Amino acid sequence: MTAEEDVIIAVMGPTGAGKTTLINQATGGELGVGHGLQSMTDSIQIASFEYGGRRIRLIDTPGFDDTNKTDTDILELISTHLAAAYKRGHRLTGLIYLHRIIDNRVGGVSYKNMKMFHKLCGDDVLKNVVLCTTMWSGVPEEVGAQREEQLQSEFWPDMIRKGATIARHDGTRESARRIVSHVMSLGGAPPLLIQREMIDDGKLLIHTTAGAHANEELMRLEQLYRKALEDAQGEYQEALAKKDLEMRRMVTRERESFEARLKKAEEDRVTLQASSKAKIEAMERKIRELEEGPGYKDSKNGSLFGIRKKLREQRKRKAGTCTIA
Ligand SMILES: Nc1nc2c(ncn2[C@@H]2O[C@H](COP(=O)(O)OP(=O)(O)OP(=O)(O)O)[C@@H](O)[C@H]2O)c(=O)[nH]1
Ligand SMILES: [Mg+2]
Known part of the structure; x- marks a missing residue:
């Protein structure tokens, strides 16, 4: 199976929304999960697993308002990765945006993340977007349902009108995989707005x-x-x-x-x-080296890919694990 045939799903959302946890649940992998106030994932990591006869690659991203990086650092990191992957011919199957249902109000950080997410995606790709709430075990069902209703009517109506769908993640492996299946059922996504702008239009x-x-x-x-x-x-x-x-x-x-x-x-x-050209090219090289390295196409369930770690492992003549950027 070639990389082009892989299912590639980006998982985004604020820090602590449960992105890495959902990815680990789906893949059976062991990406680092945060347990304190600090943001955990501050790089882009890719975990993969076999599902329904296909290789699924889940891209873990840091959220805006990370405790270690500025929003500009995060935007640069995510956009460079998305642009380089697009240039390499990787097409996203879809995106999962996570939001914690335990939050009793949509504060500045959540709102900022939603806004940035929509601006990165643009409108055309929204039919391949799943807006997914997490941590349902932390609220009575009726309270969660009210908040979900508020998200749909006040914060997500535009994205929903343009095709985004809603899902609940109940924290189980079955639920994580059901959400992945749902994204797969939506068909391939068109390029994201940021990819078109940076690569097709060559914009700074x-x-x-x-x-x-x-x-x-x-x-x-x-x-x-x-x-x-x-x-x-x-x-x-x-x-x-x-x-x-x-x-x-x-x-x-x-x-x-x-x-x-x-x-x-x-x-x-x-x-x-600043021009991102050199950074995109560097990221592209890293992605190519990763693809050409051992273990990329036939990795076992739950294996984690990130460029740096991957290259380290390649040097050790081992296949498997790494972190991009
Ligand atoms: N109760 C409950 N806790 C969860 C769930 N998902 C994640 N958590 C917890 O929430 C915390 C943050 O989860 P992460 O998966 O690290 O969140 P993240 O979105 O990857 O966060 P960053 O990497 O910092 O951007 C961890 O303590 C998880 O154990 C869930 O569905 N239910
Ligand atoms: Mg994380």
């Missing part, structure tokens, strides 16, 4: 729909930080006038914190404006 990340959205958000933050710095400057002068040493120390710490955040936001905007 900042000029893509998702990149432009990220840029706007960074500009908004920069404005906030500049205003905070102005205020801090006023407070500093006040502290000087009052000869209040403690206040001066406090304001200085505050100022340093805002300066650092402003600097990071400015750097992130430079990242968005």
